[in-house]
Amino acid sequence: MRKLWRLFHDAEENFAVTDTEATKEELKTLHKTIKKVGEDIEAFSFNTSVSTFMVCVNELTAQQCNKRSILEPLVVLISAYAPHIAEELWEQLGHNDGVTYQEFPTFDASHLVESSHMYPVSFNGKMRFKVEYALDMDRAEIEKQILAHEKSIHYLEGKAPKR
Numbered sequence: 411m412r413k414l415w416r417l418f419h420d421a422e423e424n425f426a427v428t429d430t431e432a433t434k435e436e437l438k439t440l441h442k443t444i445k446k447v448g449e450d451i452e453a454f455s456f457n458t459s460v461s462t463f464m465v466c467v468n469e470l471t472a473q474q475c476n477k478r479s480i481l482e483p484l485v486v487l488i489s490a491y492a493p494h495i496a497e498e499l500w501e502q503l504g505h506n507d508g509v510t511y512q513e514f515p516t517f518d519a520s521h522l523v524e525s526s527h528m529y530p531v532s533f534n535g536k537m538r539f540k541v542e543y544a545l546d547m548d549r550a551e552i553e554k555q556i557l558a559h560e561k562s563i564h565y566l567e568g569k570a571p572k573r
Contacts, residue, residue: 411495413467414488417481418499425502432479434521439469440480441521447487448517456491463488478503483515531556533565 420426432440443466450459470480482503489496489509500509526544529552530537539561543552556562557571 411492413471414463414492414495415499417467417470417476417484418502426476427478427481427503428476429478432475432477433473436470436473436475436477436480437521439466439473439475440483440515441518442466444483444487444515444517445519445522448514451490460491463491485509486512486515529556531559531562533562538565 418425418427443462446462447459450456450462466484470484475481481499485496485499485503486509489500489512493510496509500512524545526542528540528542530540532538541556541559543555557566
């Protein structure tokens with residue numbers, strides 16, 4: 411509960427939620443949580459929902475998320491499991507009506523679609539760096555771009571790669 415509270419407040423306990431636009435990663439975290447919690451409620455698996463909330467809060471903390479568009483639906487989601495803190499946070503978000511009267515957030519699968527992938531690049535058996543490329547790129551194009559990458563040139567030292 412403290413970690414959830416810290417998403418909404420800064421180190422001096424001041425309310426720190428902003429109206430800036432959410433990133434793709436933050437939206438992915440939220441909608442992954444909405445999907446899982448919805449499925450868990452329908453299956454009466456409430457204990458796994460608590461675990462999902464913990465994972466969500468940890469991911470949002472790592473992403474340093476304090477955006478209203480992410481945190482408001484999260485408060486509505488968590489209100490069935492932690493009603494008192496949810497009601498307090500909902501009030502701090504500037505709402506006069508209770509959080510229990512809010513509609514359950516809707517899951518949007520488009521936020522879970524992956525369009526790119528982080529590829530690890532190794533030299534001499536050690537991972538040296540990661541590069542992100544679109545999933546629709548073919549293998550030859552990815553290899554070509556990696557070989558042209560400045561870090562690859564440094565590690566290859568003018569030699570041809572073995573594989």
